[in-house]
Each structure stands twice: as structure tokens, then as C-alpha cells.
Amino acid sequence: MLSEIAFYGALETGLIYGLVAFGIYISFRVLDFPDLTVDGSFPLGAAVSAVLIIHGWNPWIATGAAVLAGMAAGSVTALLNVKLKILNLLASILTMIALYSVNLRVMGRPNVALLSEQTVLTPWYDLGLAYHQVPVVLFLIVVLVALFLLWRFMKSETGLAMRATGANPRMARAQGIATGGMIVLGVALSNGLVGLAGALFAQSQGAADVTMGVGVIVIGLASLIGGEALITPNTVIRALLACVVGAIIYRLAIAFALNADVLGLQAQDLNLITAVLVTLAIVLPGVRNSVVSKFTRKKA
Amino acid sequence: MISADDLRLTFGKGTPLENPALRGMSLTVNQGEFVTVIGSNGAGKSTFLNALAGEVMVDSGQIVVDNQDVTRLPTYKRASRVARVFQDPLAGTCENLSIEENLALAIKRGQRRGLSTAVKKQYLGQFRESLSSLKLGLENRLGDKMGLLSGGQRQAVSLLMASLTPSSILLLDEHTAALDPKTGAFVLELTEKIIEEQKLTALMVTHSMKQALDVGDRTVMLHQGQVVFDIAGKEREGLEVKDLLGLFEKQRGLEVDDDSLLLG
Numbered sequence: 001m002l003s004e005i006a007f008y009g010a011l012e013t014g015l016i017y018g019l020v021a022f023g024i025y026i027s028f029r030v031l032d033f034p035d036l037t038v039d040g041s042f043p044l045g046a047a048v049s050a051v052l053i054i055h056g057w058n059p060w061i062a063t064g065a066a067v068l069a070g071m072a073a074g075s076v077t078a079l080l081n082v083k084l085k086i087l088n089l090l091a092s093i094l095t096m097i098a099l100y101s102v103n104l105r106v107m108g109r110p111n112v113a114l115l116s117e118q119t120v121l122t123p124w125y126d127l128g129l130a131y132h133q134v135p136v137v138l139f140l141i142v143v144l145v146a147l148f149l150l151w152r153f154m155k156s157e158t159g160l161a162m163r164a165t166g167a168n169p170r171m172a173r174a175q176g177i178a179t180g181g182m183i184v185l186g187v188a189l190s191n192g193l194v195g196l197a198g199a200l201f202a203q204s205q206g207a208a209d210v211t212m213g214v215g216v217i218v219i220g221l222a223s224l225i226g227g228e229a230l231i232t233p234n235t236v237i238r239a240l241l242a243c244v245v246g247a248i249i250y251r252l253a254i255a256f257a258l259n260a261d262v263l264g265l266q267a268q269d270l271n272l273i274t275a276v277l278v279t280l281a282i283v284l285p286g287v288r289n290s291v292v293s294k295f296t297r298k299k300a
Numbered sequence: 301m302i303s304a305d306d307l308r309l310t311f312g313k314g315t316p317l318e319n320p321a322l323r324g325m326s327l328t329v330n331q332g333e334f335v336t337v338i339g340s341n342g343a344g345k346s347t348f349l350n351a352l353a354g355e356v357m358v359d360s361g362q363i364v365v366d367n368q369d370v371t372r373l374p375t376y377k378r379a380s381r382v383a384r385v386f387q388d389p390l391a392g393t394c395e396n397l398s399i400e401e402n403l404a405l406a407i408k409r410g411q412r413r414g415l416s417t418a419v420k421k422q423y424l425g426q427f428r429e430s431l432s433s434l435k436l437g438l439e440n441r442l443g444d445k446m447g448l449l450s451g452g453q454r455q456a457v458s459l460l461m462a463s464l465t466p467s468s469i470l471l472l473d474e475h476t477a478a479l480d481p482k483t484g485a486f487v488l489e490l491t492e493k494i495i496e497e498q499k500l501t502a503l504m505v506t507h508s509m510k511q512a513l514d515v516g517d518r519t520v521m522l523h524q525g526q527v528v529f530d531i532a533g534k535e536r537e538g539l540e541v542k543d544l545l546g547l548f549e550k551q552r553g554l555e556v557d558d559d560s561l562l563l564g
């Protein structure tokens with residue numbers, strides 16, 4: 001069984017990946033823009049916040065700077081696509097590759113430790129919560145605030161224009177929506193959220209590392225697809241909830257698989273487990289429907 | 301008022317597939333006119349409409365809407381003046397959005413969009429009222445996804461969306477062609493009603509000569525990227541499809557061999 005610490009650890013990373021899943025929801029689902037920039041903007045957020053913190057900046061301001069850095073990275077991808085007409089997927093790969101160098105430049109070395117620094121978590125340890133519960137509480141608040149703001153945004157005039165841009169760009173243009181501008185705004189927003197996730201991850205894990213972005217896109221997608229399999233995303237609020245629930249369940253499943261001794265799995269099997277879980281998440285809803293239809297009579 | 305002057309556009313310039321779609325197209329549509337446009341396949345009808353909307357940029361020529369030169373403006377910057385209904389019923393609306401969200405998008409056509417709620421309470425009365433004029437019962441289904449509606453219903457809503465805010469010109473691109481005859485007739489009737497009630501200026505492309513003569517108050521025929529004839533008023537009254545064909549042959553000195561023109 002899962003130990004209490006492993007359980008809270010899974011919740012903590014699950015909440016962080018919930019933010020990543022929000023970002024991926026905006027790019028993949030709202031804008032229909034397959035964006036792999038996140039593999040670079042996640043460590044970018046971590047690097048920017050870590051470097052600013054070790055230079056004595058307020059951790060919240062450092063985290064805000066990480067969001068802006070992520071937004072800038074997203075804007076580059078979107079502009080490569082919108083202005084230079086580079087295929088969206090390729091544009092994001094270009095930015096992702098470039099960010100590897102940028103991240104090394106930002107940190108000046110492959111990793112930056114934050115172990116004895118003030119982070120956004122530091123003041124919360126004095127509140128009397130158990131040590132491993134603190135990040136969960138703080139990150140839950142951050143995720144809920146992000147969820148509320150995103151929900152309001154998607155319901156706003158601009159948010160609706162963004163949804164139309166992804167769903168039917170020709171119609172959006174005919175309604176006077178600058179679709180190129182919407183793509184830049186959306187991909188920037190998406191990567192800003194991923195930058196935030198990277199900054200929080202670095203502060204809770206105590207280090208930023210240039211390789212920490214590898215596979216973030218897959219984990220985010222796994223969370224998104226898994227969540228959508230559990231909560232049908234037929235409204236914006238349900239789609240956003242699916243992101244968080246999917247991310248938490250995904251991390252719990254990983255923690256469970258690694259902790260179950262009978263399975264004999266170890267940490268190095270993580271990517272294999274991820275691939276299997278993503279496959280299951282994609283295939284299972286279809287299987288469920290076909291199984292259900294075998295047992296239910298079709299109504300005329 | 302919208303006027304196009306000597307529009308020229310060639311697709312695939314310098315390639316073996318070079319195709320001159322517009323070859324000096326000129327047309328002025330005056331305030332309150334309802335012009336029907338006919339022409340065989342490849343006559344340049346769709347390209348002309350796309351050029352007016354801003355979806356394609358012309359190589360040369362000038363497009364003026366309400367005394368403003370819009371020739372080089374992209375679609376979204378013309379949208380405050382140009383409203384449009386597409387041929388494909390799926391193209392004019394977003395199926396993943398609800399009916400009220402689609403209408404909320406349209407009520408802001410060509411205007412600044414901010415961060416306030418898109419579907420405002422004060423819009424709902426107007427939405428219900430306009431939807432009930434369609435007599436399709438859609439006024440009680442504001443929250444339903446657009447994708448749940450039939451092609452004809454979606455086209456009717458598209459038409460409503462195009463007329464929700466004032467425009468200088470309404471472009472209708474064979475908007476009944478993809479519908480079954482009965483639904484097509486319903487949408488056409490609705491089109492005439494809306495254009496008449498709101499005194500809209502409209503340009504309707506159609507494949508059917510009969511439709512072109514039955515509705516509107518002026519008919520223009522395109523051939524090989526140019527206007528070959530333009531009839532209105534007394535000249536147009538009582539004109540039948542065979543007269544139109546005769547006119548066409550006289551103008552061009554050639555036989556019409558396109559079945560689609562005869563069968564319409």
C-alpha cells in the first residue's frame with residue numbers, strides 16, 4: 001500500500017501537473033495547436049524562478065517572472081507559426097530545442113539547488129501543518145485560483161473568440177476575430193501556466209534541473225486524456241476539472257505502481273508505465289462503450 | 301455600398317496550373333440592393349466572394365466598402381462591414397459551442413472583445429426573439445450545442461448570426477446548395493424575409509438560374525472572371541431561364557454546354 005508520505009507526494013506533483021494539463025488543454029483542445037514547447041517552458045520556469053531566488057528575489061516575484069518567461073516562450077512558438085507560417089508542431093519543436101540552450105544560459109550550469117533558500121512554501125511551514133502536507137495545501141489553492149480564472153476567461157468575450165479560433169478559424173475570421181492574435185495569446189497563456197508549474201516544482205523539489213522537462217508533454221497529455229475519460233468534458237468547467245483530476249489520478253497510479261512490490265517495478269520504469277497508462281486512457285473509453293453496448297439493447 | 305473595380309487574380313502564377321480566376325471583375329452594389337450572381341463552374345463566383353470578404357487578396361484592382369478602401373485589409377478587419385453565410389452549413393457556426401455562444405460571437409462581429417462575460421443576460425431576450433422568428437423551436441434550446449442541429453437549422457442560425465448586427469453588405473455563398481430542396485426553399489424564404497425586413501444590401505451567389513431570377517432585384521452573370529451581363533428593373537421582369545441563356549449566348553457568342561446552368 002501507499003505510505004502517507006508517498007500519497008501526499010503524489011497529490012503534490014499531481015496538482016503541479018494539473019497546471020501543466022490546463023496549459024495543454026488550452027493548446028491542444030481549445031486552439032487545436034499541438035504544442036511541444038512545454039518540454040522547454042517547464043524547466044524554463046524552474047530555471048528562472050530558481051536563479052532569481054538564489055539572487056535574493058522574493059519567491060512570489062520570481063514565480064511571476066517564471067510565468068512571464070513561459071509566456072514569452074509560448075509567444076515565440078506561436079509567432080513562428082502565425083507570422084513565418086511554420087507548421088505548428090515543428091514551430092514548437094524548434095522553440096523546445098532552443099529553450100534547452102536558453103535554460104543552460106539562464107542557470108549558468110545544468111542545475112541550481114534551492115535547499116536552504118526562501119521559497120513560496122517557506123512561510124507555510126509555520127502554520128502547524130505536517131511537513132508533507134504543506135505543498136499540497138498551497139498548490140491546491142494555486143490550482144483552484146487558476147481554475148477559476150481560466151473558467152471565467154473561457155466564458156469571456158475574448159475566451160469565446162479563442163475557442164472559436166480553434167474550432168472553426170474561417171468562421172472566427174468572418175466574425176472579425178484576429179485568429180493569429182488569438183493563437184499567440186492562447187499559446188502564451190498555455191506556456192505561462194507551464195512555466196508556473198515548473199517554478200512551483202523546482203521550489204517544492206528543492207532544485208531546478210535542465211533535464212526536468214523531458215516528457216512533461218506526455219505526462220500532461222496523459223493527465224488530460226485520462227481526466228477526459230473520467231469526466232466527459234462537455235463544458236469548460238468539466239474540461240478544467242478533468243485536467244486536475246486526471247493529473248492527480250495519474251500521479252497516484254504511478255505512485256501505486258512503483259510502491260506495489262508484487263509488480264516489481266522501479267523508478268526507472270516510469271516512462272514505460274506512462275506510455276502504458278496513456279495507451280489505456282485512450283483505448284479504455286472505447287472498450288467500455290463497446291462492452292456496454294453488448295449488454296444494452298439499442299433503443300429505436 | 302460596395303464596389304469592386306477591375307479585380308484581377310491568378311492562382312498558381314508561373315506554374316503549369318496557372319489559373320486566372322478574376323480577369324477584370326467590376327461590380328457596384330448600391331445601398332439596399334439585393335443582387336443575385338450566377339455563372340458556371342469556374343466562372344469566378346466563389347473567388348469573387350472570397351475577394352470581397354478578404355479571404356483571398358486580389359493581385360490588382362480595388363475594393364471599396366462605404367467609401368473606405370478595404371482592398372488590402374484581412375478578413376477580420378472587414379468583418380464589421382461584411383457579413384457572410386457560407387455554402388457549407390458546418391462552416392458558419394461552431395459545433396462545439398452552444399447556440400447562445402455562437403450568437404454571442406456574432407453579436408460582437410467586427411467589434412472589440414473584452415473580458416466581460418460573452419453571453420450576457422441582456423442579450424438573451426434578443427436571442428430568443430430572433431430565434432423564435434425562425435419557427436424552429438430553437439428559442440428554447442439556447443444552451444444546446446450547435447452540433448446537435450440539422451444542416452438546415454444551422455444554416456438558418458448562420459443567417460440569423462449574419463444579420464444580428466448591421467453590415468454594409470451581406471455575402472451569401474450558395475448558402476442553400478448543400479440543403480435538401482425543402483429545407484433549401486425554407487432558408488431561401490427566410491433570406492428574403494430578413495433582407496427585406498432589415499433592408500440589407502446583399503450579394504447572393506447561386507447555381508440556379510431560376511433562383512437567380514426569382515429572388516432579389518438585380519442579376520449579374522459571371523463568365524471567365526468577368527461580368528458578362530447585368531440586368532435589373534424592367535429589363536429583368538418576366539425574364540425566364542431560357543431568356544437568360546439566350547442573353548448569355550448573345551453576349552458571348554458561344555453555346556452554353558454546362559448542364560448545371562440548365563438544370564437549376
